[in-house]
Amino acid sequence: MARVYNFSAGPAMLPEAVLAQARDEMLDWRGSGMCVAEMSHRGKEFMSIAAEAEADLRELLAIPANYKVLFLQGGASLQFAMIPMNLLRGAEGADYINTGSWSKKAIAEARHYGTVNVAATTESSKFTRAPAQDELNLSADAAYVHYTPNETIEGVEFPYVPETGDKPLVADMSSTILSRPIDVSKFGLIYAGAQKNIGPAGLTIVIVREDLIGQPINGTPTMLDYKIHADNDSMYNTPPTYAWYLAGLVFKWLKDMGGLAAMADVNARKARKLYDVIDASSFYANPVAPTDRSWMNVPFTLANAELDEVFLKEAKAAGLTTLKGHRSVGGMRASIYNAMPEAGVDALVAFMQEFERRNG
């Protein structure tokens, strides 16, 4: 079968050029006689792959020198524990902004380690908007402020970076990292599971200001101590080497595409095309406040939910897969990360218009 346009929220599409290169290097990485997955993580071949990936990520995001970049395991779900364990640093608790499903999970886990002040919540509006800066009730004694810049399930994205004064800002960027340039210096810690916009599942990237780490709470497992990983260049134990390599190929591809400013242009255009077709129709709907709509995850419903199954079936037959929305919100969701070609969005738009014409 031909390659499909896969709108999965994650794991998600990878650039075809990356997959082709990985395929060609599978049995012999550049004359080494080995697949990257077979290499000792302490050998010079993998050490060069690892270092180059980090250097490329630092270049793409313009990461300042006083930030460590960690290549870890466990996904955002493990970060939900690691963040309070490492960043509370003697404080009673932290501020969390609640904007949807992933915020709630982060909050629930943080409560095992300290008090959580919910600095704002949009639950009463069914998580269809981001709170404004002046809605944030930040507490004086919070160790940090946590938020989810992009909610993968609800399709809500902050159009601004919250101002938190001298409190470190912690961001779950799993579904938005690398979609556009950001100012890393505004953040204390950025984390992201790789499986949406970086590479394969099983790799988690953490970018952390180095003065924030080194004071984990009692009982923190060695493997959950950021300082241990920082001091060992993410090789305290065997890292997920093959995923690290694939992520490095994605970083090279992003550089080839022109970097994050160029990706931002494409991503804004892809999202606009989808929201335009939704807004122009009474057949499709998206409930999110227009200013706060996600570039990466576009949930939408059909006016007649009885058509959902037909829509999904016909879309799949047209090579447009994994469009079913999360069960908590229903309908459809098109996740359109960096690796989704603009042609894939064009194909979806054409399919949606044609489907509406036949069924609307």
Place this chain on the structure above:
Amino acid sequence: MARVYNFSAGPAMLPEAVLAQARDEMLDWRGSGMCVAEMSHRGKEFMSIAAEAEADLRELLAIPANYKVLFLQGGASLQFAMIPMNLLRGAEGADYINTGSWSKKAIAEARHYGTVNVAATTESSKFTRAPAQDELNLSADAAYVHYTPNETIEGVEFPYVPETGDKPLVADMSSTILSRPIDVSKFGLIYAGAQKNIGPAGLTIVIVREDLIGQPINGTPTMLDYKIHADNDSMYNTPPTYAWYLAGLVFKWLKDMGGLAAMADVNARKARKLYDVIDASSFYANPVAPTDRSWMNVPFTLANAELDEVFLKEAKAAGLTTLKGHRSVGGMRASIYNAMPEAGVDALVAFMQEFERRNG
């Protein structure tokens, strides 16, 4: 370059047939139009891959129905914390057998969560043997007994499974799992980082008797609670899908090879060839008690350590790579896991004999 014989202790060689299949399926897994790394872990394609891998592993190891098989992240190093956090179940501590570098790491981490009774240690003999059953001083109130059946660095392997009465036996099988049949029912919990004998780094397999889980200590992160993963078929969060898929291909390959009884024959023969050439010579030496020598990791020294660099350089030129021993024991180490073809061992033996003739 041609494929090399890579004697790395881990990450280590993968079967060439597995790599070739992964290469061929990289852009399109069986007509799905997707790489496995791009698939939603909740989709029917990946669910079938995951289930088949588990079924094959259960068949290979004859895992009883009252054991859960978990596909996790974090490596053995994270298990060093998860085991006491989950298995102490109100007890003060546990028994640990100290047979080398990895035992010591497991002990150090367990001490964060309870008392450790070192039931036996072979440190005074520089970890060159396994303790006998009658040397084990098991304590009456231990929650479990932990040991390392194969010490990857020292090349020491238990020739027997310790009897621990009604105490659950916990085994770090990272470097021995799948090398031969075992009786899983003798164990409470078996764990293994994948990167030696299962698949790529970033996947950790845990096989646990289901009555032992569900009572984690306070403060255990959700992601470190075995019960959470067991209840969610290892999909509480996004698992390392591509690594899981590659492990599944390795399991199929093992079945094609005739299963673990057949692998045991090959592995015993590969190890004997290497130990024979070492023992027949005064040029090479291995310090481990003959009954306790590892089938998987064969450390050896040259009589004249000044020849080490020449040995490594000439071996590499002959396509025999990553033979340098761990810095803590020096010399050489040939790791010869399942995926190392017997022809690779034959080539190493021939090289060693020739090198001795020229330099002995």
